[in-house]
Amino acid sequence: MRTVRLVDVAERAGVSIKTVSNVVHDHPYVRAELRARVQAAIDELGYRPNLSARRLVTGRTGTILVAVTSIDVPYFGDLCQRLDRAVRNVGMQIVIEQTYATRESESAVLDQRERGLVDGVIFHSVTLSAEELAAHRLGLPVVLLGEAPAPAGVDHVKMDNVAAAAEATASLLAAGRRRVAFLGHERRGLSHTTGQRLTGYKQAIKAAGMSLDRRLYLRVDDYSPESGRRAVKDAIERGIGFDAIMCRDDLLALGALHALADLGRAVPEEVAVIGWDDLSIAAHLTPPLSSIAPDKDALAGQATRLLMERLNGYHGPGRHELVPYRLIERASSAATDSTVRGRDAAGSDPR
Structure with missing residues (x-):
């Protein structure tokens, strides 16, 4: 089938080639x-602009690189979909690169292995420090996502993980829980994300006038449901008592629910559970899972806006912006008669 050319559109519409070009380039x-x-005429003939020619005219490829750990992680898969919609709304498209949380892959993103193929980068880094990020000569506009610290000169969008973790933990304490475990303490060393969420958890425990118990930091090998299941099962079998679990993310919470069901521990009557990310499955678990819900649409929208402003000539200092979040309370963390009695018994401590 013959390729539809600019001249074909012009002839069908009864206008000059220059007019068609102006429409294509949105003059x-x-x-x-x-x-x-x-x-x-474009719609009727199925005309598609020549990207190489468009690049010569605009100096842009029309493509943004989105670099995340892995789209197998539900949070990142969902976020990439939202970024795709946000970028399409400004007339561009995305390509996705998975770094698998390796230093080499993340460094390659900033070394611009793709230079000349994309106009900018939206990047969720998990291994590089602020100093390492600053040391790279960024040849294209970059917006950072997530909890890793960002250099002062680079745009960064994230949520307040410390405040969110403190709010979720405080909600469990306010419902009468007195032994709140934190599920997600990595054995290989804390990530930026886990470190901030653990900090918020600790703040809430201390604010309630309670002492921290390191036995309640339930350690995991990774963030899979199976790792969460093993950690909760092992803690219970070792005699570590708790009546609530603040989970680093929803996948670990899913594993926690599995372990509690296997061991005959009723949720929320005996143990309350709160997750993080509010994945689409959370509302459909048994019981429905309470979860911290970051505003992922705001995250995608603000990152896209900052990047487009850079592409359109902004050369000022880095903008560091927060997106809102909500604690979605469902049945998995509901107060029960026994927790209410415990809450009302001033000074009671089941330890």
Whole structure:
């Protein structure tokens, strides 16, 4: 089938090639009637702009690189979909690179292995420090996502993990829970994300006038449901008592629910559970899972806006922006008669 050319669209619409070019490149000085006529011809003929030619005219590829750990992780898969929609809304497209949380892959993203193929990068780093990020000569605009510290000169969008973890933990304490475990303490060393969430958890425990118990930091090998299941089962079998679990993320919470069911521990009557990320499955678990819900649409939208401002000429200092979150309380963390009695018994401590 013959490729549809600019001249074919011009002939069908009864306008000049220059007018078609102006419509394709979204020049503002085209009458609405002409624009509609050209667009109708484009749609009818199935014309697709020549990207190489467009790049010569605009100096842009129309493509943004989104670099995340792995789209197998539900949070990142969901976030990439939202970024795709946000970027499409400004007339561009994304390509996705998975770094698998390796230093080499993350460094390669910033070393611009893709230079010349994309216009900018939206990057969720988990291994590089602020100093390492600053040391890279960024050849393209970059917006960082997530909890890793960002250099002062680089745009960064994240949520307040410390505040969210403190709020979730405080909600468990307010419901009468007195032994709140933290599920997600990595054996290989704390990530930036886990470190901030653990800090919020500790703040809430201390604010309630309670002492920290390191036995309640339930250690995991990774963030899979199976790792969460093993950690909770092992803690219970070792006689570590708790009546609530603050989970680093929903996948670990899923494993926690599994372990509690296997061991005959009722949720929330005996143990309350709160997850993180509010994955689509959370509301459909048994019982429905309470979870911290970051505003992922805001995260995608703000990252896209900051990157487009860089592409359109902003050269100022880095903007570091927070997106909102909500604690979605469902049945897995509901107060029960026994926890309410415990809450009302001033000074009671089941330890």
